[in-house]
Amino acid sequence: MSALQLVLASASPRRQELLTQIGITPLVHPVDIDETPQQGESVTDLVLRLAEQKAQQGALDTNGQYPVLGSDTVGLLNGQVLLKPRDFADAERMLLEMSNQWHEIHTSVALVYKGVSHITTSVSRVKFRAISRDEIADYWQTGEPHDKAGAYAVQGIAAIFIERIEGSYSGIMGLPIFETSQLLQQAGITGLLKQS
Numbered sequence: 325m326s327a328l329q330l331v332l333a334s335a336s337p338r339r340q341e342l343l344t345q346i347g348i349t350p351l352v353h354p355v356d357i358d359e360t361p362q363q364g365e366s367v368t369d370l371v372l373r374l375a376e377q378k379a380q381q382g383a384l385d386t387n388g389q390y391p392v393l394g395s396d397t398v399g400l401l402n403g404q405v406l407l408k409p410r411d412f413a414d415a416e417r418m419l420l421e422m423s424n425q426w427h428e429i430h431t432s433v434a435l436v437y438k439g440v441s442h443i444t445t446s447v448s449r450v451k452f453r454a455i456s457r458d459e460i461a462d463y464w465q466t467g468e469p470h471d472k473a474g475a476y477a478v479q480g481i482a483a484i485f486i487e488r489i490e491g492s493y494s495g496i497m498g499l500p501i502f503e504t505s506q507l508l509q510q511a512g513i514t515g516l517l518k519q520s
């Protein structure tokens with residue numbers, strides 16, 4: 325009925341997949357922003373800032389014509405931010421620390437529409453079983469951890485390491501479906517389903 329098109333300001337195939345899961349086919353428009361945390365910035369502030377920046381850049385690039393979604397995911401363990409691993413050593417350090425521990429995954433989603441930003445954050449807790457250096461080395465070889473915050477993918481092989489989850493599976497994967505749908509509703513956006 326409505327011709328409204330949602331723009332997803334993201335290069336993450338996972339985020340696209342999660343929108344597809346609820347019948348939304350977004351226009352995919354990756355944006356390139358500097359994702360370096362600022363000095364002393366909390367994880368909460370970091371994910372909010374980056375999600376909003378991604379959505380705003382997407383809105384700028386598309387002349388404010390469409391509602392634009394941006395999202396950012398990072399982990400938190402013992403006060404330390406878990407970003408995408410720089411290399412194997414970085415991934416190994418993170419995964420060894422996560423071994424037999426709980427950590428948090430924070431994902432913020434921002435929606436920029438008609439010049440207004442709507443934003444929300446999903447925080448989940450994840451418990452890893454004990455994992456060995458050998459398992460981490462094998463896991464790294466699969467390529468899966470390379471482009472993921474915290475060096476793992478809940479939706480992938482890393483599922484064998486995950487003992488428990490409290491929170492949002494889709495949020496851990498990069499786009500919390502429930503919170504995203506609430507955001508769209510808040511902004512008065514309907515009629516996105518099943519359009520091509």
Ligand SMILES: Cc1cn([C@H]2C[C@H](O)[C@@H](COP(=O)(O)OP(=O)(O)OP(=O)(O)O)O2)c(=O)[nH]c1=O
Pocket residue numbers: 333334335336338339354355359378395396397398408429471472473474476477478479496497498
């Ligand atoms: C923890 C976790 C993260 N991830 C992914 C989601 C995100 O793609 C990535 C975190 O990096 P982000 O910087 O949030 O996203 P991105 O660089 O991949 O994409 P863009 O900025 O263009 O939107 O980690 C998983 O796929 N599974 C997981 O279990």
